[in-house]
Amino acid sequence: EDQVTQSPEALRLQEGESSSLNCSYTVSGLRGLFWYRQDPGKGPEFLFTLYSAGEEKEKERLKATLTKKESFLHITAPKPEDSATYLCAVQAPSSASKIIFGSGTRLSIRP
Amino acid sequence: DAGVTQSPTHLIKTRGQHVTLRCSPISGHKSVSWYQQVLGQGPQFIFQYYEKEERGRGNFPDRFSARQFPNYSSELNVNALLLGDSALYLCASSFRTGNTEAFFGQGTRLTVV
Numbered sequence: 001e002d003q004v005t006q007s008p009e010a011l012r013l014q015e016g017e018s019s020s021l022n023c024s025y026t027v028s029g030l031r032g033l034f035w036y037r038q039d040p041g042k043g044p045e046f047l048f049t050l051y052s053a054g055e056e057k058e059k060e061r062l063k064a065t066l067t068k069k070e071s072f073l074h075i076t077a078p079k080p081e082d083s084a085t086y087l088c089a090v091q092a093p094s095s096a097s098k099i100i101f102g103s104g105t106r107l108s109i110r111p
Numbered sequence: 112d113a114g115v116t117q118s119p120t121h122l123i124k125t126r127g128q129h130v131t132l133r134c135s136p137i138s139g140h141k142s143v144s145w146y147q148q149v150l151g152q153g154p155q156f157i158f159q160y161y162e163k164e165e166r167g168r169g170n171f172p173d174r175f176s177a178r179q180f181p182n183y184s185s186e187l188n189v190n191a192l193l194l195g196d197s198a199l200y201l202c203a204s205s206f207r208t209g210n211t212e213a214f215f216g217q218g219t220r221l222t223v224v
Contacts, residue, residue, distance in 0.1 A: 004153075034212065043115070043201050043215030044154070087153050098167050099144075099213065101153030 002027045006088050006102035013109050016077050021105045023088030024070040031091035033071050034099065035064050038085045047086075078109045113138070115204045115216035123222045124192050132187045132219045136204030142166075143185040144213060145177055146201040154201055160185055161208045189221075197223045 003026045013019055025033065032051055036044035048057045050066040057064050061082065063074040073086055085104040092098040116135045124130050136143050142161040146154035156169040160179035174190045189196055199220050203213035 036215075041199075041218075041220070043203075043218050046212045046214055049212050089153070098156045098159070098169065100156070101146075103151070103153050 002090070002092050002100055004088055004090055004100050004102035006086075006105050008105060009103070010106040011108070013075075013078055013107070015079060015109055015111050018074070018076045018078070020075070021073040021086055021088075021107070022070060023073070023102055025088075025090050026069075027090050027093055027100075029093040031093055033066055033091075034089045035062075035071070035073055036087040036089065038087055038104065040085075044087055075107070078107075080109045080111050083107055083109045115202055115214055117200075117202050117216040117219050119219060120217065121220045121222075123224060126192055126194060126223055128192050129188065129190050130192060130221060132189075132200050132202075132221070133184065134187070134202030134204075134216060135184045136202075137214055140204040140206050140214075141183055142205045142208050143179055143183065144203045144205070145185070145187045146203065146215075147171075148199040148201055148218070150198075157187070159208065166208050192223045194223050197221060 005024045007022045035047040038044045048064040053068045055066050061076050065072045085106050087104045089099045089101040118133045144159040145157040148154040157171050158177045159167040163179045177187045179185045199218040201218045202216045205213045
């Protein structure tokens with residue numbers, strides 16, 4: 001069964017303390033992996049798409065990487081405004097239209 | 112450019128009632144997908160429509176239905192509401208199906224009492 005697992009469920013960091021969020025997936029034939037940011041009560045905001053192992057993408061303090069079994073979202077010197085839930089999702093190989101989401105990691109940055 | 116717009120933003124319904132949620136995609140986007148997000152979980156795929164045709168369906172009962180109009184806007188209908196249908200309903204628009212990033216609206220918060 002296609003599945004996406006994110007860890008940790010919650011992460012509290014001090015401002016400036018770098019860390020990584022993990023997304024492991026079990027799909028046969030990955031067609032695309034997505035990272036989203038979601039603030040409370042709002043819709044997810046698109047961050048990155050990764051297609052193949054070894055690919056990396058960066059945006060401000062965020063860098064996403066992809067291996068054959070997992071993806072990491074690295075956060076460098078985070079600021080309080082980076083506090084949000086970060087969602088990982090994969091394109092289901094069985095259906096081009098279906099995106100499977102993980103449960104997310106709730107990130108809290110203390111000033 | 113306007114993003115994805117959803118209406119209403121909040122809704123309270125009674126068990127057994129019917130509800131219609133609406134979504135307008137980003138201009139130029141022909142694909143609309145619907146998701147249900149329960150508190151503390153990631154969004155779950157309900158439907159995708161592309162060029163007014165259903166292109167995908169998630170594991171939801173037949174009480175859930177949707178359609179897409181010629182202007183690419185979409186409606187999600189839920190009949191015989193249950194307490195468990197209480198959730199944030201998200202609409203996402205993309206240019207096409209397949210490996211393209213989806214842009215989400217702010218969602219409709221549905222509460223069933």
